[in-house]
Amino acid sequence: MKPQIAFILTGGSIDKEYGALDRAFTIGNGAVERVLKFVNPNFKADIISLFQKVSVDITEKDKNKIAKTCSKVTTNKIILTYGTDAMTDIGETLATIKDKTIVIVGSLKSQLIKDTDAEFNLGFAVAAVQTLPAGVYIAMSGRIYPWNKCKKNKTSGQFIEK
Amino acid sequence: MKPQIAFILTGGSIDKEYGALDRAFTIGNGAVERVLKFVNPNFKADIISLFQKVSVDITEKDKNKIAKTCSKVTTNKIILTYGTDAMTDIGETLATIKDKTIVIVGSLKSQLIKDTDAEFNLGFAVAAVQTLPAGVYIAMSGRIYPWNKCKKNKTSGQFIEK
Amino acid sequence: MKPQIAFILTGGSIDKEYGALDRAFTIGNGAVERVLKFVNPNFKADIISLFQKVSVDITEKDKNKIAKTCSKVTTNKIILTYGTDAMTDIGETLATIKDKTIVIVGSLKSQLIKDTDAEFNLGFAVAAVQTLPAGVYIAMSGRIYPWNKCKKNKTSGQFIEK
Amino acid sequence: MKPQIAFILTGGSIDKEYGALDRAFTIGNGAVERVLKFVNPNFKADIISLFQKVSVDITEKDKNKIAKTCSKVTTNKIILTYGTDAMTDIGETLATIKDKTIVIVGSLKSQLIKDTDAEFNLGFAVAAVQTLPAGVYIAMSGRIYPWNKCKKNKTSGQFIEK
Secondary structure, three states, rough: OOOEEEEEEEEEEEHHEOOOOOOOOOOOOOOOHHHHHHHOOOEEEEEEEEEOHHHOOOOOOHHHHHHHHHHHHOOOOOEEOOOOHHHHHHHHHOOOOOOOOOEEHHHHHOOOOOOHHHHHHHHHHHHHHHHHEEEEEEEEEEEEEEEOOOEEEEOOOEEEOO | OOOEEEEEEEEEEHHEEOOOOOOOEOOOOOOOHHHHHOOOOOOOEEEEEEEEEEEOOOOOHHHHHHHHHHHHOOOOEEEEOOOOHHHHHHHHHHHHOOEEEEEEEOOOOOOOOOOHHHHHHHHHHHHHHHOOOEEEEEOOOOOEEEOEEEOOOOOOOOOOEO | OOEEEEEEEOOOHHHEEEEEOOOEEEEEOHHHHHHHHHHHOOOEEEEEEEEEEEEEHHHHHHHHHHHHEEEEEEOOOEEOOOOOOOHHHHHHHHOOOOOEEEEEOOOOOOOOOOOOOHHHHHHHHHHHHHHHOOOEEEEEEEEEOOOOOEEEEEOOOEEEOO | OOEEEEEEEOOOOEEEEEEOOOOOOOEEOHHHHHHHHHHOOOOOEEEEEEEEOOOOOOOHHEEEEEEEEHOOOOOEEEEOOOOOOHHHHHHHHHOOOOOOOEEEEEOOOOOOOOOOOOHHHHEEEEEEEEOOOOEEEEOOOOOOEEEEOEEEOOOOOOOOEE
């Protein structure tokens, strides 16, 4: 039977878009779908786009909405795309969900940039969500951390142990 | 402490190159290094390029060389890039290595193609090698299979259960 | 009034495709359309796909078909995409057409390759066809040559004076 | 003899960069060099990077510096990369230079974005600068306009007749 993976999208750099007419970026929700189209994976993907925000704009209400969605989806394999500057915050919100594997992922560069880390990071998260026991994880920089055990190094961009 | 991952390169579509002057493709060995440069991962990567071949050209001697290299490397986390048409063959050769996690990966399209699956697949393999117990696995199509439990569907290109 | 440019497609490396299931390349006809979509140009483009061949497979009958199409199109601005190994041959066939500007172009690497020259070369041809007097030209390597005044350097890939 | 083309770089969207650690874009000066590397052109390119600015930040002093540089370079074929929102302004400054062909070009999307118009536009400018008589031109949207005969449509992004 094919595994079922829920992708819950909230925005962040991975979904930044740079329209031909825009001075600044906007946030879309197409990165996961574009990448899965390249890969043609042998699992069932449910893509749920909740909102398109950078992490600093996410409210308590938004975080509760994410938590409710995680609880509600019928699969226990969840990948949450999220801005890279507040992954620990949302990890804390989700930590009460005990019976699901939730992998928080994003990218430092938009999936639309030529030398993006988005495709690698999504592939990484897809393996992590299928192999890890229930829990809430941050999957960045080629590493898997429990949500409260890492931080983003502001100089290198790497996610490192805390 | 940073995990240490050995990447053993042997060729396959992931490393196909399409030179401006060549009528047919050639095989290089730069895909893994290029992708890791984008990602700037927080692990130690040892890249070992053994040869550059498509899978049909790999000999018994080549397979033994791969097995010896897997045994010799000081880490127990090994990613082997290999042509997608004979992954089961090399899996069989490596099955006698009992104490290491060996993840066989490749891509259907060269890493140099715009809509390649290479970055996703490498990210996928990097998570798999860190989370799976010792054993030999094929990691393709967003799925992890024991080496003898999958086959490539010749119509869809997907790796499916056998 | 918007200029009208006819793009006559015949194949060549610019339209090479590397399907996930193919051992060798195939030839498609989508390169020009994909590139114009990025650019959103302010001219009228008529895209006419005649056949999908590498230049060595083009017959006298094919060349006559190209010549007839060039004569028939209602615009006097024609861009012909063609394999880079026989541009002079087709130039000779078209040299009898006296009242149109025909720019022969292609690329050394497929438009589907990340570091392709296809986009640059197409842009180059689009300017050339609008600025040059009637005649048959080869537009490659950032240069415009009368069809019988250049050759491809087999070592560098550059089109140089003959 | 190879033609000599001076590329004078001032910034604009074509050179926008989206660093992994930056919230907003920065301006670099690598787009022309990266593109020419793909193309391996058969002309002599002199790349002169004057400053890295979006067009709204360009001062009268900056414009005079551009004009002086155009006058000083030993070739009469000049391509000026510039922000797309003020191309007419700089065109006016340069209009007094009578003996050179100056082509103002840029792109709506950064050269670092996957579906950029930068490569096409640079190719377009390179053909234009070699075929047009002395004068100052804006080369955008697949069209060549005298500097004072076009405007950017703020809805479509296209450069159209004025």
